[in-house]
Amino acid sequence: MEFNDCSIVLRLGGFRESDLWVHLLSPSRGVFSAFAFGGSKSRRRFSGCLDLFNEVRFHIKSGRGSYLALQEGVLLKGPSRLRHDWRRLGVAANCALFVESFCKGPEGAEKTHALFADLLNCLETDAPISAFLPMFFRARLAFEQGYALDPDFCSFCGASLADSHAHRPGQKNPTVLPVNAQGLLCGGCAGKIRADVRRFPLGRGGLAILRALIRTPVSAWGRMPEDENSQKECAMATEAFLQYNIGSAAGKFLRN
Template identity: 40%
Template sequence: MEFSEKVLVLRVGTFREADCWVRFFSPTHGLLTAFAFGGRRSRKRFCGCLDQLSLVHFRVSQGRQEYLCLQEGTLINGFGELKRDLKKLGMVSNCVRFFESLPFTPDGYAPAHELLLETLEALDEERPGSWFIPLMFRAKMAFSQGYQPDLQRCRQCGGPLDAHHRAVFAVQEGGLYCLRCPSGGGAKISTSRETLSLLFRLARSGPKEWADWVPSARVREECVHLVDAFVQCHLGLTCEGNRFVRS
């Protein structure tokens, strides 16, 4: 395998004195790890490219023993503003830990790469980032991977959910029911009309818009329960502190 494209560098580690390994995400090949031999000393082939959370154009080839090798790289964006802000760095680190835990399929590589890149670009702007961004990132990522529920109509009768003050989210079914219709078995979460409205906006917006969102405490709490349950059921991930583990 040999290719050349823009990728997002997620992690970099030392492998012997002058070499390093690089974990990156490609929009066509997904999550990969490759070796940059001599990368710690080379100023010509990898100048500024071997830092985590960077957009880099890499030329990648396959070594003799099936491992991938980085031949050269060009830095596109180092996201310097983001890296100087510890609060934003903490938020994006949470997003990346979730991202690395996801079981992507090939048709999900491109939308996942695009969403992570847009999130880095949004947090790199000179304005405060909302602490709510990691949660919205998880919801949006699940939606982009084909798990978006119908947030406007009842799963059973098809009636508009905004006609009711609250609705019921059936976690295992991944669908919403109005209060008039019986939902299926399993865990259920009562959800307000305001929370569904926010998630509907989320599904049709990008990370650069999220920084200005200031939902009420009730909506924030409902979103946390709803998104975490949804991610656990459909993506098989549970949040434990700052880690995401298979449930």
């Protein structure tokens, strides 16, 4: 079998003298592995293609076993800032690891590919990068793959979460995300959960960040509210939510 595929290079490494293994993210196949035999030497077949976070149109052939072999590639797009900005490269590599552990196979691949491509665009711009960007990216990816959180209404009583902060005189309890629940709880409902359940408070700032990370493109996250405490609040809550709901896949990643 032979086919063409436009994919992003997520990770690659060498084996034997001149061969490479490559992990790719394709909008139709999700994450998959392939070999580039002679890839570290062949400039003609892979000119400038085999580098991290390049988007490449590959011609691919099934080998005799179940492996795939890259035959040749045409570079469609490659990062430039990431090549010399180690901090941003680290963010991309961090997010790529989560994509690899979380998105196997074609289900949801198109969205994941678009999200990761948007992250790469974001990292190429001059927009400031939040220290919590990898956490926000993981949360967004999980939300898009079905682990959604409603940032507007209490998951138990349906009250508006904006009301629970702004419009109820004497409302002292913030919205919380209990780790054993499927959604956010308003201050009133939060007071009724068992005392031993871990919970993460989200003030108005934290909720605003949560809404931004659910509803705005990654490339617009440079314009997120800059309040670091609110960003931290949101990141802590979403990480705990992921760990509880995704379990070992996120856990494996989160230990890194």
